[in-house]
Amino acid sequence: MKPLRLPSARPGLADVAILCLLGGVIATVVAFAREFEAPFAQAVRIDLRPAALPRYTLYSLSRGVLALVISYLFALGFGWAAAKSRAAERLLLPLLDILQSIPVLGFLPGLVLGLMSLFPTRNVGLELAAILMIFTAQAWNLALSFYNSLKALPPQLRDACKVAGWPPGRTFRQLEVPAAAQGLVWNGMLSMAGGWFFLMVNEAFRLGNRDYRLPGIGSYMSVALDQGNLRAAGLAITAMVVMIVCVDQLLWRPLVVWVEKFRLDESGDGGPAPSSWVLEFLRRARLPRGAAVFQRRAYRRARRAARPLERPFRAVGPIILRGPRFAFEHPVPRMVSVGLAIVAVAAAAALGAWRLWLLLAQLGWAEWAKLVSSAALTFARVMGAVILSTAWALPAGVVIGRSPRIARALQPVIQVVASFPAPMLFPLVILLFERISIGLGLGAVALMVLAGQWYILFNVISAVAAIPQQLKDATAAFRLPRWRRWRALYLPAAAPALVMGWVTAAGGAWNGSIVAEYIEAGGALRTTKGLGSLISEATADANFPLLAGGIALMSLIVVGWNRIVWRSLMEWARTRFGYAQ
């Protein structure tokens, strides 16, 4: 046997970079693990010196990445189950709709109290709670994306794998996940950005009479604002931008380029293939190739070592599997297991509903009246925010999308700006508004615009950019005046995407209301009446019946509005303005 050996290679600059990156990752993991198992500290003291900021940034980043990993695992399981079983599909898709509409504060008390009672002495509980709160903002669109990819898979490819005799596990690894890879990466980008939205809430919040704080960039920002330290706040914003740009350049760009390989339709949309200087640079490295060779050799050696075991295992395998096979394939055990599963799901749902009912039953008429009137106010703000966002983002989106040159230049910038968690800016904006004496009642609308506008802009840009060149040529050839050109081509072409943008923008605005109507800045608390401030207050006061009522009302409004208004509007826009003939 030859000894395992790396192929001789001269390490280059790229290899050094890879080693540095690896070292950084390991150092971060170690530091974060230490923070994880540190003795419990309810509200850690935040060091506002600039030198402490990189550490806090890495902590926050680690939480986001861990949450994303969990989100991906969840999405794979959830999407697979929903795509494979019709019964699961009928249960899981509406559930996803509801989960998507619940703002993070709806999960906060349960997660924090539950996990802290599990780990009373260590930081783990609080850390896990923060990570899972980020997860609740990341997971749903990933799951939906994976489900949609599975549903859109050409049936012949499935047949080909079946004819080849692939077991389900292999089909999953080599067909289903690769086919979904593009959607998973693009949605991962969105999820990561969505996960930052409640960063400040996730890391520093008040529950009942207690303050909780974890070391991170979000709590750094909130402490800075509490102390009115604008310099530190500015630094935190800068650090956040740097982190977003780095994650975009080092993680997402290379991934986006790499997953091009897993494109199913070969046509391509004619646009220039995305490129990533990081990936280009790293491809020059020899280390990964050497590692791959090393891994393959090690794998082969392990296989060879395991060969004597293979034959007995192959003989025993069917016998071991006989039990599970019987359970899965024989009709009686199958029916029993399906029945048990249904009973378990029904019991869990009934229990949840009962607990919710118990909470809601504690609310009196006066409180319900307050909830509904606040909801009406916030609803008006959400709609105002959607209208204001449309007013600037629709024309801007058309102008940007019309010219490939501008779109290409601005797209990455807009992406980074859009990933920035708007709530971090809220206190600064409000302080500014106070200078020009605009109250929070109106100011909250502006804040909600900040939270929702990008979805509209993105959707309009991509829809306008996708207009077939021939249609643009036709309007030019017939010399339509500018306004007619907009009315005849650009606005109708953008309509279906605009409605899509409204759905997400309204969702973002509802979410934003929680932090827009209840703001601590410059050491003072400002609130204005609304459902968002009601929910924030209920969390701070640990008034769980009111919190449950507020969250339930909010998701009821969001889901109901989606189902009734947005969906029919979308249907109309698609049939009326879709290209498909």
Next chain:
Amino acid sequence: MTPGTVLLEAQHVTQRFRLPNGQNLEALRDVSLAVREQEVVALVGPSGCGKSTLLRLFAGLARPVEGKVLYRGQSLDGVLGAAAMVFQSFALLPWLTVAENVAMGLEARGVYGPARRDAVARAINLVGLDGFEQAYPKELSGGMKQRVGFARALAVAPEILLMDEPFGALDPLTAENLRSQVVDLWRDPATGVNTLVIVTHSVEEAVFLAGRIVVFGSNPGHVREEMTNPLPYPRQERSPEFEEMVDRLHAILTATLLPEPAPAAPQRLVPFPRVHVSEVTGLLDHLLTRPDGKGPVFELAEDLGVDYDRMSAVVRAAEQLGWVTTPGEIVQLTAAGREVMAMDDAARKDVTRARLAKQPLFARLVAMLKEGEGAVEDEEVLADLTIYFPFIPAESLFATLVEWGRYAELVDHDADAGRLMLLGWEGAAEARVE
């Protein structure tokens, strides 16, 4: 080679699907078919006759709702290991190289390591793809991709090769080339393949490849007729015997596609073929250029460059309007057909309107519209169509009705309000204003 024992057998197989709109589609009804060792069987018939469904049943990719599929007398349980399949759309995984795609089926059959490498190399060599092992499918042309598809099937040395329109997505030149290679592969004992089942759209292909040709009828799919083809291999496509065989198959298919109208039961609703106005006028135009204004339907299909079941649908539409007759497999322009082609556009529309009003389905539609004071909701018409023609997608039949109705200025359709309106009806104007 003489056929031996029965390898694959379908016994009274019925297969149904539930369409997304709730309609139940019966793809096959009571189909029995045996495939013997050393045989090449071609399944032909109009689209939607269930021939591909039968192939999937043979492969064990689906289970029949009723009846049984047997392999060597044993009921099929799951995917048939003795068979490999070639797909019309190639069905290659774009993220795997040619060699990896070819190796797809080997691990499940317990072929590892050097043996696997050998099997892949041999299969790639058989289809003439040497040198392309490390290429990705997107770098290959359609013909090359299908070679990979064949190599993937041959790599597992299957007893039976199932092919679902394997040349359908290729250009004619490439298809012809691959076709003769398939015969060579089948005759070559080194491949291990001794039985072929091929679903095809092309008459020439069936006659070129198959020893037995099974003709399917549609709505629901069933076996119409079987034809044996004793021509010796390799077959010469230009030989008179070959041409004669092609003509015989044409005749059988014509009888399937353009059945002589049943004499009785005039009340029965016949669906209007789902073809465009321009296709029918195109056919008449083409017939005018021919001596005596006639020609066999397959020749017409070839001349106009459409496949034969599309052609026969166009012919059926023209026949329902009284512009052609179809004695046997000949399509003959009628006097009315000549007249209508000589007219100007407005007169042609008038004649079409008069003819359509007599077509039973349009007559029923007009009656419905009159009953509804000149306007009817789309849903009502769609529901009606679904009841009368459960096997035809109602939306597409509806679209045909609207197109012809609009052309003849008989009916109009308001897509926004979702309703049909009768033109020239006193109430129509008010219905529109409403």
